[in-house]
Amino acid sequence: MGLKPSQPEDPAQAATRRHLLEAASEVFAEVGFRAATVREICQRAEANIAAVNYHFGDKEHLYRAVLKETCRTALEKYPADFGLPPKATPEQRLRAFVHSFLLRIFSQGPGSRHGKLMAREMVEPTGALDAIVKEDVGPMAAVLTSIVGDLLGSSADADKKRLCGMSVVSQVLFYHHCRPVVTRLFPTMKFDAAGIEQLAEHITQFSLAAFKEISKGKKK
Amino acid sequence: MGLKPSQPEDPAQAATRRHLLEAASEVFAEVGFRAATVREICQRAEANIAAVNYHFGDKEHLYRAVLKETCRTALEKYPADFGLPPKATPEQRLRAFVHSFLLRIFSQGPGSRHGKLMAREMVEPTGALDAIVKEDVGPMAAVLTSIVGDLLGSSADADKKRLCGMSVVSQVLFYHHCRPVVTRLFPTMKFDAAGIEQLAEHITQFSLAAFKEISKGKKK
Amino acid sequence: MGLKPSQPEDPAQAATRRHLLEAASEVFAEVGFRAATVREICQRAEANIAAVNYHFGDKEHLYRAVLKETCRTALEKYPADFGLPPKATPEQRLRAFVHSFLLRIFSQGPGSRHGKLMAREMVEPTGALDAIVKEDVGPMAAVLTSIVGDLLGSSADADKKRLCGMSVVSQVLFYHHCRPVVTRLFPTMKFDAAGIEQLAEHITQFSLAAFKEISKGKKK
Amino acid sequence: MGLKPSQPEDPAQAATRRHLLEAASEVFAEVGFRAATVREICQRAEANIAAVNYHFGDKEHLYRAVLKETCRTALEKYPADFGLPPKATPEQRLRAFVHSFLLRIFSQGPGSRHGKLMAREMVEPTGALDAIVKEDVGPMAAVLTSIVGDLLGSSADADKKRLCGMSVVSQVLFYHHCRPVVTRLFPTMKFDAAGIEQLAEHITQFSLAAFKEISKGKKK
């Protein structure tokens, strides 16, 4: 029932699908899965109320498609080595990783609901998360671990590298996740391009400082 | 006939209120505000379906009461200076702050839905957040800023202290907020008392390392 | 959810329940379970659209209640020994059984949708049928088998009695089940009280004739 | 340009029509007219979703075609004089009529949904029934009346012959129509070829016994 032939790729069908995905990512990001209504999504996509069922089966499958799609797009637009020279130092790679990460989750506008959607997924994980972690988050974590390994020196064990990696990532995510509190506490903070660059700089320096001191201690 | 004294609070009425608050904190934490149903809450509280409207006006006012209550309780149980000797060093105070914070958001069981509820509030802030930030989060932030100031030395400006404070806090919140990803990525991680203590130790050491290196650089 | 306390028996609640049952038996009889709409039922019962859910859980449970209720009522109104003198002959008992059966399935009006509903159940059995067969049809069959046994004589085996019993019952049900064809084929046939009495007479005589001839053959 | 000859019937088109009819008879028999979905039918027929509207106008016209077709096929396969020697006695003709009737309504498999469909038609007659009664049932009834007339003797009036005919037919239809109850009441009953032959034998003997006794009484 409602099975969609995936091969022929009718351009008209594809357009409706795309509008639906875009509208859905908007609504899901704004109000979450539960509160989102199929009616609202279809209205924004200028599609019929039955379009969701026809193209995606049901609301949940639409959500999964949206989550996967926004993840893919965001990682394509802001990869871990965003704007990095070929032979970069570990310090440069860390800075790029942090900056790209910040841009990725704070970027707004069409096709950029990745941050909001993932934050909601953290609070209320759905079955869609497993695939995301395996396919997208895992590789990202590997990249970071490699950078952290270079900075800590070969003496660091796997556990320490993991924890230090998370100490970096946590600082990035914090500003997105706790934005409601941060803006209330410090109304002067801005999250525009300049503000994000300052944030990236602080996080990088803070982390590099920690790594330096830690590796120094380890060596002795 | 029969003037009703509004203050003395019928003990039966107070008990129902308490049961309602407890049940509601459970349900709100489990499924969120939207998905929570008044029926479910009243059933768990063994109260009448109309009890919520009777005691709290409506679902939203019940939610606000729950949020405020869980926040108060959690801060009472795990204050910023939890288990700290009177004349503690800044290092000890940071360690206590971090550990207490972790315990506060990870504590489970009756009366301890604070972490979950606040995480939901971050993703979808309600009007109740303003009061929480002003009355509870603000003082907490002040305590941390003071600790960080002591560690960074007097040379640090307000901005830097703020950012460094958030670098500390972010590491704490990360494990709660991103738990679904963390447990998928590193299934060996545990969040029992021992695991939390290890986490507290890492976060403290990582942050102290950063502070040490930063203040060293600053002095020169 | 929607659990209804069965004890207190609020008269107002009971009235709504009754109206719902009556309206539902009408609609289910007219158009069947699938085609029946909760809206239509509630409108006829002058109840709110949500009343079905509140009182019966869902459409299916309402249907089960209707089926059981109409069956009970019909068997109470037209028992197997309807209008029979205390010491009746087997012939009289057969005639009463047949006549009562015909009246039972052909009776119209409020509380008498039994025939239609059972006919639908035959074509598309639901889970409700098992209970009906066990509790209502079984005992009825036992009564008939006893009558048939008396008429066939002790020589008849259980199989033969069963088959002969069904030969009687089949003639009764036929006129109800195949009424659309019968009335088209023989437009003069009527199913009013007089017509039903004639039918009862024919079925009884036809069956008695068969029994007489069969038992005669058996004896030799 | 290109006048389209409407008669010659494109063989591909005819095949689709045939597949549609076969699939539709399956689905209609299984779940009834209302519950049957055009999608399901087209999927089973491996035809396009619009094929029903294209070939038959709408769902209802498809249903009418199916009903008429299954009736025609069933009567062709199991005529009233099925397997009868040229000069058969009335007793033999009755036995053949009964047996053929049973086989007709109990036969399963492709092209044999006649019994189920007619049973549904009895419970919820559609406009298609009039034609069926006139063209198929009527002639059948005439054949039976003739047989019954031979068995009752010339003294029987038209009314009696009609009623006796229906007493025969009713016994045949009962096992099909009330199968859900019969199998629940008597789980040992089987409706395979052997079981049906036993049934035919009983019905024939029961009816012949009745006729014999009735005609005996009449003559005196």
Next chain:
DNA sequence: CATGAATGAGCCTTCATTCAT
């Protein structure tokens, strides 16, 4: 011609809230 994407009416169900008792 034959297709299948799109339509929109309508169904069952859920839920916060109200109000007579």
Next chain:
DNA sequence: CATGAATGAAGGCTCATTCAT
């Protein structure tokens, strides 16, 4: 006062049918 039966709006989903290609 405290209850719980009743309300009605709204949501997700299904389905026969249509129409542009």
